[in-house]
Amino acid sequence: MPADTTATAAGVIHDLGYRRYDGPRLGRAQIVRALAWHSFRSAFGFGRGAKAKVIPVIAFVAMLLPAVVNAASMAQGNGQVIGYDTYQPLLRDLVMTIFVAVQAPELVSRDLRSRVLPLYFARPMKTSDYPLAKYIAFTAACLVMIEIPLLLLYLGTIVNVHGGAAVWAQTREFIPGLLVGLMWAVVLAAIGLFLASLTGRRAFATGMVAIFFLATYTLAEILLQVENHGLRQQAAQAAQSAGPGPFHIVPPPVPMAEKISGLFSPFTLFDGVRMWLSGHGTGQSDNVLYPGSFGAVYAVVLVVLLAACLAGLFARYRKAARLS
Amino acid sequence: MTPPQPDGEAGPVIETVALSMVYPGDVTALDGLTVRFAPGVTGLIGANGAGKSTLIKILLGLLEPTRGAATVLGLDCVKDGMRIRQLVGYMPEHDCLPPDVAASEFVTHMGRMSGLPAAPARERAAEALRHVGLYEERYRLIGTYSTGMKQRVKLAQALVGDPRVLLLDEPTNGLDPAGRNAMLELIEKIGEEFGISMVVASHLLGEIERICDHLVAIEAGRLLRADTMSSFTKASQTLVVEVEDGLAKLERELARRGLRPRAYQRSLLVPIGGDDTYDAVRDSVADLGLPLSRLERRRHQVEELFRDDSADLTLEAADAG
Numbered sequence: 211m212p213a214d215t216t217a218t219a220a221g222v223i224h225d226l227g228y229r230r231y232d233g234p235r236l237g238r239a240q241i242v243r244a245l246a247w248h249s250f251r252s253a254f255g256f257g258r259g260a261k262a263k264v265i266p267v268i269a270f271v272a273m274l275l276p277a278v279v280n281a282a283s284m285a286q287g288n289g290q291v292i293g294y295d296t297y298q299p300l301l302r303d304l305v306m307t308i309f310v311a312v313q314a315p316e317l318v319s320r321d322l323r324s325r326v327l328p329l330y331f332a333r334p335m336k337t338s339d340y341p342l343a344k345y346i347a348f349t350a351a352c353l354v355m356i357e358i359p360l361l362l363l364y365l366g367t368i369v370n371v372h373g374g375a376a377v378w379a380q381t382r383e384f385i386p387g388l389l390v391g392l393m394w395a396v397v398l399a400a401i402g403l404f405l406a407s408l409t410g411r412r413a414f415a416t417g418m419v420a421i422f423f424l425a426t427y428t429l430a431e432i433l434l435q436v437e438n439h440g441l442r443q444q445a446a447q448a449a450q451s452a453g454p455g456p457f458h459i460v461p462p463p464v465p466m467a468e469k470i471s472g473l474f475s476p477f478t479l480f481d482g483v484r485m486w487l488s489g490h491g492t493g494q495s496d497n498v499l500y501p502g503s504f505g506a507v508y509a510v511v512l513v514v515l516l517a518a519c520l521a522g523l524f525a526r527y528r529k530a531a532r533l534s
Numbered sequence: 535m536t537p538p539q540p541d542g543e544a545g546p547v548i549e550t551v552a553l554s555m556v557y558p559g560d561v562t563a564l565d566g567l568t569v570r571f572a573p574g575v576t577g578l579i580g581a582n583g584a585g586k587s588t589l590i591k592i593l594l595g596l597l598e599p600t601r602g603a604a605t606v607l608g609l610d611c612v613k614d615g616m617r618i619r620q621l622v623g624y625m626p627e628h629d630c631l632p633p634d635v636a637a638s639e640f641v642t643h644m645g646r647m648s649g650l651p652a653a654p655a656r657e658r659a660a661e662a663l664r665h666v667g668l669y670e671e672r673y674r675l676i677g678t679y680s681t682g683m684k685q686r687v688k689l690a691q692a693l694v695g696d697p698r699v700l701l702l703d704e705p706t707n708g709l710d711p712a713g714r715n716a717m718l719e720l721i722e723k724i725g726e727e728f729g730i731s732m733v734v735a736s737h738l739l740g741e742i743e744r745i746c747d748h749l750v751a752i753e754a755g756r757l758l759r760a761d762t763m764s765s766f767t768k769a770s771q772t773l774v775v776e777v778e779d780g781l782a783k784l785e786r787e788l789a790r791r792g793l794r795p796r797a798y799q800r801s802l803l804v805p806i807g808g809d810d811t812y813d814a815v816r817d818s819v820a821d822l823g824l825p826l827s828r829l830e831r832r833r834h835q836v837e838e839l840f841r842d843d844s845a846d847l848t849l850e851a852a853d854a855g
Binding site for chain 1: 594596597616617619620622623624626628629630631632633634639643644646647648649650651652654658661665691695696727728729
């Protein structure tokens, strides 16, 4: 450190008990890393009281259960019951909704509430480094929530299969599953942090995130039914106006309506993109049906959603730096 | 030992040149402010809304000024904001502490954010909390602290990164008189004993007087006056006379002797014409048999900064020409 402490000044300071720091200083990247690590820990309640660990621990254990059940089942000679691509869809949707809704505010709303942000902004980093560190941390936390259970599923499966070929086959299914998990984590973290950063009140933030996921999911489901209902009515009307003639050709747009409905919720988007990329559906465990080439639209909407949330998150803190 | 920087000792800690800040909506916070802050403790004084906080934000490189330039330790506030923030500690005016974290943990984290590695951050956090008098209580949650203790934590987090300059925004905010005194003593100690230059923003003139070496007064974003504390409070050509009783009688007597006394609060102010002024006052008091309680040359009060009629206070405003 360049310091203007002359020999005498340093001596005086030493006598009075104040010691200057002339050791190494971390650069901006390392400060961001320290903040990300601190935030990652707080996503699981570490560095907080015992109460803060309750929800993340329960959520994590719940996510592990299917993998444990699968391993136990396979040990008794049954086949694999859980897939790497969708894991246990309903459980994963629900648990990740809860985890993001409860823990995203832990990362960002607390700091807004206690108005600690000006202290961060007054430190040797850029304004955008704060949301960046939070985003890295929360993406990593979501990855832990999603990928560790997948890893356990993989390990529990390969100890029960025999032969290198079987293990290789498992590995080939496992890797796309990891990538799907990455997609989930990257998008969920962005949505959760952006929404949570809008308010310093934790309960509001949690409610907002939870309502966003539940409402969009419900909307997607309702639209699906309304579309189907409307189309059925159209078909019935068409049939009526044509009279009891011979067989009428009813156009089959139902799948398209269903595809469009799937655009309204992150979880249906995840499924749509996953199936589009893999080139096949996986049956009844999906939220939406195989979208075919329409899957590209799913991908575009998902990327736009991600970009919008990240842009919103960073804009939020640019504004905070000016006003705080 | 690193050699002192060429202009480290004598040069200004902070310098602004024609600094203007106009917020969207045509709100002018700073209006052509040109001022230098010398090493030591400088009071930045002004009413609420005078532009103190805006100036601090510009100095930290968090706001880009509309016009003009500012430097801290010779570093440009617009270009070298990051470097400045490495050398400057900032204590905001408002609450900025999480209630559910222990003070030691919070200050350690803030030390990390100042660029200290993990172990030094812990050490320096403990030390900073000791310096502000919170060593014993450092493991308590901040939410359980009194207002005075919270202010000390705010100061400790500004101190933890070993800054060369401290910017303190209204450090006595919300404190009772005792807490106020304690905080001011602490600031004085840090300035004198730790050798850290400080800018103490305040709207309370009386406080600034006690702890500052220099004073910068701003009003409506413009420089009102900037000088050393001693020149503000230097002895004036006025005598202060206080008697326990019979002030009006004394005033008449002094006027009769050709002096021009002026009642001020519970004393008389008498312009000094020469040594015979003292004699005249002494004789008047003695003749009337009044109980004299005070007779001294008056020192200027900082309050007079804002009074237009303080004729012999025309001090030179710092002009960066």
